Amino acid sequence: MLERITTFIRELYQEPDSFIPLHAPIFSGNEKKYLCNCVDTTFVSSVGEYVNQFESMIQDFTKSRKAVAVANGTCGLTTALSLAGVQSGDLVLTQALTFVATANAIRHIGAKPAFLDSDKDTLGMSPDALRAFLEHHDSTRQRIAACVPVHILGHACRIREICDICMEWDIPVVEDAAEALGSTLGTKHLGTFGLLGVLSFNGNKTITTGGGGMILTNNEELGIRAKHLTTTAKIPHPWEFQHDEIAWNYRMPNINAALGCGQMEQLQAILDDKKCIAQAYRNFFAEIDDIKYIDEPNGCKSNFWLNTILFSNREKRDEFLVFSNNHGIMSRPLWTLMPDLPMYKTSPTDNLVNARHISERAVSLPSSPRLEQHQ
Template identity: 35%
Template sequence: MNKPILLSTPHIGDRELEFVKEAFETNWIAPVGPHVDAFEQEFCQLTGASHAVAVSSGTAALHLALRLVGVEPGDEVFCSTLTFIASANPITYLGAKPVFIDSDRTSWNMNPELLAEALKHRAKKGKLPKAVVLVHLYGQSADIDPILKACNQYNIPLIEDAAEALGATYQGRYLGTFGHIGIYSFNGNKIITTSGGGMLVCDDLELVNRANFLATQARDRAPHYQHSEIGYNYRLSNILAGIGRGQLCVLSERVAARRRNFEIYYHALKNLPGIEFMPEANYGRATRWLTCLTIDPEAFGANREQVRLALIEQQIESRPVWKPLHLQPIFAECECFGGAVAEDLFAYGLCLPSGSNLKREDLERVIVQIKAVHYKTQSVFTVTEKVYLTT
């Protein structure tokens, strides 16, 4: 029986345990503490951000970011449509309504031209969005310059959802540091993990102080417990921050491993008919958090779902590309500018196992099974192809 190959599992080393042990030895196991402070400082040193707030999840960070820029009930917030639902859920927490923007094919991220058209359309109606949530998908940067230019034209804050893209760059600069606020996730499947956790970064110290205030139940300055507004229990624990500090030390290694995964997949599968990999836009360097490809069923001989099910039979986990948010039942009444590109990527896209702790033989198992699905649909096998499938 083959061992399971999962999509993206945590990859923990020795440094993390040292920091966690220190937290236990000093009895700093509650929320906040010296590891939290150090994690925030080291994160800023790594990314170039001015200030950071460590919180319990990327979703919590995005919720805080939206509140910090003043999103209120009845507002609209523009958001990438090709993304996980956590990019849009916090919009609804505040009683606002998401409006979705389609992707471009260059990066699979928000289409800058569509965003500009959507903002122009809303400006004519006198109903501009309160914010724009830009998602950097699967470890790749969106084309930030034209998106930021469009937002600045109407004085709309840009929030960068870099949950999937820590370690990726745009024109040599870390993602999450271009917009008004940036957010990251350290969920168990991300490039680095704290088990569960997130980070908010911002250049505005006043906003960062308010984020800290809101994330600790909005407790007023008083010797007793006094609260003048609603806050949240969002601060990261000292133990989890210790894990994060250890993970930060190996971020570059984790990125290199995932890019290596992509290169192995790419060189083994690129010549199969109907296979196209998620491109790497020439303005940045992607982490390849997940290796993603599209499958043209007519050329390949099988569709995305048939390949996914064939992999499952061999205990190999793969997943379709994110279902666009404008197709989700919960957002059925929300407007979307465009949508055809995201729908097409969802229909044909597949994410392959991409963990930084995968061995070459794991990747070869995936490759062999994908090739096997294709070859089963062909009436003639060449000798070379038969030999490859048995090695």
């Protein structure tokens, strides 16, 4: 069985012998040309036209009113939380099943995370768990200042229900859409449901800028504030240095944005190919008992960032991880649950029954786009 899976992956990537990574970027368009242009013009740093162009490409693609390019997704989340009004000592609700950056961003502004359970089908925050937590929380003792649901692997969480519940309690929603560029729920791009959303363009994501992130918001004023806060709060002036608040140097450099512009031109082709890869995995695992392919939830068009399967128990999962990695096929479990990490072990949580079930059984499989095979 283990060999049957790895043989299938080798055929999918037409790689009979060499190492197959989990998610390698692909630069088959104008990326090199735009990077050379940055070097030739010397505009490699925080000023340059590619940053504006990249922002407007993301705005057009996601239909977000404002998109502000930042150095990475983590600092984008920190900024978004600050814009949502989160302050030191506040509680911020998020989910236990996520990459550590979500929790770190909450801590970076001095707030404390509380970790909620996920739904088994979406992997994202469970609206039932959210409601239960809110109903039992004494907000006179600690303010809940924001809620950060995560769209895991590009699959939409129940973001509409989460936004409705948060509206009842008057809690702003910041969507961690780091993994979700190209994913929609209904007709809306993920990251555009809450007050703010954040994308990541890290090297392992659907498209990459080397390192990078984007803050999305439909609130014009917050968009302007996002740019101000991430550019040292400098008041525009031809030569004077005036800054009107303590702020960050989180602006995406032009050289990273140049890569992003080249990548955005390839995005649709990448998404189309990732859909074909997902279909191949779906068909293959439909024939295998005891392994469940995690598919896009109802109503969601996923980017299928990392195709992920669930084994029937941890032992079988671990056996596959050892076998595939020993045979040159990269596979990875999902992350250790946040409250199991030493720095978050005293954070409030709920029972995390589903999150534990998923994190003990899940394995992500090679999911790189294969554009060269389609040219």
